[in-house]
Amino acid sequence: MNKPSSKRKKTTSAASSDGTAPDNLTKEEIPQEENPATATINVTAVEVPELTEEEQRDRLHLERRVERAFFEAGKALAELRDRRLYRSTHKTFQEYCRERFGHSRRQSYLLMDAAVVFDNLIEICDQIDHKLPTAEGQVRPMTKLEPQEQQEAWLRAVELAGGKVPTGKIVKDVVQRITKRTQVPNTYQIGEVCQILAKENPELRGKGSCWGIVSQVNDFSCTVKLWNGEYTVGLQYLKSFNYLPAECEQMQLVCDRSN
Numbered sequence: 001m002n003k004p005s006s007k008r009k010k011t012t013s014a015a016s017s018d019g020t021a022p023d024n025l026t027k028e029e030i031p032q033e034e035n036p037a038t039a040t041i042n043v044t045a046v047e048v049p050e051l052t053e054e055e056q057r058d059r060l061h062l063e064r065r066v067e068r069a070f071f072e073a074g075k076a077l078a079e080l081r082d083r084r085l086y087r088s089t090h091k092t093f094q095e096y097c098r099e100r101f102g103h104s105r106r107q108s109y110l111l112m113d114a115a116v117v118f119d120n121l122i123e124i125c126d127q128i129d130h131k132l133p134t135a136e137g138q139v140r141p142m143t144k145l146e147p148q149e150q151q152e153a154w155l156r157a158v159e160l161a162g163g164k165v166p167t168g169k170i171v172k173d174v175v176q177r178i179t180k181r182t183q184v185p186n187t188y189q190i191g192e193v194c195q196i197l198a199k200e201n202p203e204l205r206g207k208g209s210c211w212g213i214v215s216q217v218n219d220f221s222c223t224v225k226l227w228n229g230e231y232t233v234g235l236q237y238l239k240s241f242n243y244l245p246a247e248c249e250q251m252q253l254v255c256d257r258s259n
Contacts, residue, residue: 070136074115077108106200114139120147121154131158137168141175149178180220186235188214188222193251195239196224196231204237211241213248213255227258 051059077097080086086096097103103111114136125132133139133154142150157166157174188194191213198208207226216223221234243251 067132067134068118070111070133070139071115071118074111074113074118074136078112078115081112110140110143111136113143117142117150120150124151124155131163131165134165135168138166138171140168141172145175145178153178184235186217186219186222188217188235188238188240190214190217191248191252193241193243193248194222194224195241196226196233197237197239199237201234201237204231204233207231211251213252225255225259227255 080096081093084093086093086100090096090099094105094108097105097108101108114133117139118133121132142153145153153171153174157171158164160166160170160174193211193213196204196207196210196212198204198206210226212224212226212231214222215225215230218232221232222238223230223232224238
């Protein structure tokens, strides 16, 4: 006897294979994807309370400490050096700064020089609404100026910065203008014998105390011929030997033979 054949009913899915909705769903039941461009975002406003008088005083005090950090470092280094408080552990101040703070000799002295300038600028802080330097780099260009010129340079730099603390570049530009204004006219002559004073100029390293012959006279510098070439040197790095004309001619012959 044959078994009756089993017939399975085909299950109807909610959506057909081609992605269309089945006929038995209304448009309201079809899920709609939300458009991000028209989505509504609810933002909760957070009220920021104003600073109390005590908080305002604390903020000002802490800001002053940050601004004066390089100044305090320079003052402390100067006292350590002047009182030789390093002598129990180190032979020299330079060695002490290098091992204790990781400073080079130049870095330590830049901070100490900046502290001196900062002290000078404090005297005029009321005139510039307490706009004092906040970094050593803003003070460095002024270290070579006279105290009165330092104050003049800082006031002008603050003015150029729109009443804000000026950048080191602005201060440097102002200092250069003051330096050119106060420089002594160049009195050197071609053929004059002079000595090079390297001082702290890294470009003249190894040439200190060398003598040379002036081959070109510029507004604020001279081109000097040495035994190994020609160099343009600022007037502040030159010192004349004040030789007589005959002596200058003799030194010129020596220089030519060396070359």
